[in-house]
Amino acid sequence: MRPTLSWTPTGEPRPGSTDAEPVAEALRGGGVLVLSGAGLSTESGIPDYRGKGGSLRRHTPMTYQEFTASPRARRRYWARSHLGWRTFGRARPNAGHRAVAAFGRHGLLSGVITQNVDGLHQAAGSEGVVELHGSLDRVVCLSCGAFEPRRELAGRLEEANAGFEPVAAALNPDGDADLTDGQVGDFRVVPCTRCGGVLKPDVVFFGESVPPGRVEQCRALVGEAASLLVLGSSLTVMSGLRFVRQAAGAGKPVLIVNHDPTRGDQHALTRIALPLGPTLSALADRLGIPADGPAAD
Numbered sequence: 001m002r003p004t005l006s007w008t009p010t011g012e013p014r015p016g017s018t019d020a021e022p023v024a025e026a027l028r029g030g031g032v033l034v035l036s037g038a039g040l041s042t043e044s045g046i047p048d049y050r051g052k053g054g055s056l057r058r059h060t061p062m063t064y065q066e067f068t069a070s071p072r073a074r075r076r077y078w079a080r081s082h083l084g085w086r087t088f089g090r091a092r093p094n095a096g097h098r099a100v101a102a103f104g105r106h107g108l109l110s111g112v113i114t115q116n117v118d119g120l121h122q123a124a125g126s127e128g129v130v131e132l133h134g135s136l137d138r139v140v141c142l143s144c145g146a147f148e149p150r151r152e153l154a155g156r157l158e159e160a161n162a163g164f165e166p167v168a169a170a171l172n173p174d175g176d177a178d179l180t181d182g183q184v185g186d187f188r189v190v191p192c193t194r195c196g197g198v199l200k201p202d203v204v205f206f207g208e209s210v211p212p213g214r215v216e217q218c219r220a221l222v223g224e225a226a227s228l229l230v231l232g233s234s235l236t237v238m239s240g241l242r243f244v245r246q247a248a249g250a251g252k253p254v255l256i257v258n259h260d261p262t263r264g265d266q267h268a269l270t271r272i273a274l275p276l277g278p279t280l281s282a283l284a285d286r287l288g289i290p291a292d293g294p295a296a297d
Helices: 021-029 038-044 064-069 071-088 095-105 120-124 150-160 212-224 238-249 276-286
Strands: 032-036 109-114 134-141 147-149 199-203 227-231 254-257 270-272
Touching: 021 032, 021 227, 021 254, 021 270, 021 276, 032 095, 032 212, 032 238, 038 095, 038 120, 038 276, 064 071, 071 134, 071 150, 095 109, 095 120, 095 276, 109 212, 134 150, 147 150, 212 238, 227 238, 238 254, 254 276
Parallel strands: 032 109, 032 227, 227 254, 254 270
Antiparallel strands: 134 147, 134 199
16 A cells, blocks of 8 residues: 555645744743754755645655565665765755754754754754654665665765766655656665665655654653644644644644645644745744854855
C-alpha cells in the first residue's frame, strides 16, 4: 500500500487570517514549541511537497519499500540524490530560520521539531533541534548500522562516477533531482566501507516509520510546551499531525502559519496565511528581537 502523499479537505476549508498577533502573544508568554515543515525552507531555494508548484505535482518520492527491495531503484535514487546534493548542500538559512533561532536565543521557545532534512535550523543557530525525519547530511548502513558523513559519501560517488554531469529538471525537498532513466544510465552505487552493505540516507522515507524513541521525545516536548507553533507544514502525514492533535487534546493553543489550508486547521486557534520569512521577521521586530544572529558557515 502506498503511503499517504496527499490530503483533500472535506467541507469548506477555514479561511486563513492575516493577523499574526496571536503568534506574538504566544511568543510573549514563552514556552512555544515550533513544528516546522518544508514550507519554511522554500525561501532558501528548496521546494516543498504540496504548495503551489510543489514537487508532488510532478514527482513521487522514493519509498522505503522500493529502496530496500530493488537495486535498480537504489541506483536511480543515488544518482538523483548525488546530483541534488550539490545544490541542496549549498542551501542557506532564510529569514524564517533566523527568526526561529532568535526566538530560541531569547528564551521564548521550549524546543524545535522539524520535519525537514536540510539542517537549516541548525545552520541558522537553533539548538537542540529534533529532526523528526532525520538528516541528509549523513548516511547509514542497513547491514551494520555504521554512519558516514554525506560529504565523504559524495566524494566516493564522485570518484566512482567521473563525468556524471546531467542537467536536472528540478530539485525536490527530499534532496534528489529529477532525472530521466537515460540520464541515470549506469550510475555506480558505492557500498558501506565497513561491511560492504547497502547505504541509505539517514532520513525517514515515505512508507517508513519514525523511530519510536524520537516520537516519544517529541511527545514529551509537546507535553512540556505552553503552545505549539506550526510553520510551513500541510500536516498531511501523521508523523507531524499527531503532535497537533496531542497539543489540542491537552488544551494547548495550536497556531499555524501556512499559506494553504492544512490537515490540522480544525485543531488550531488560527491559521495565518502569510509568507513565512517576512511574517516571522516582522514578529521578531514586533517583539524587539534582532533576527540576524550568528549562523553557521
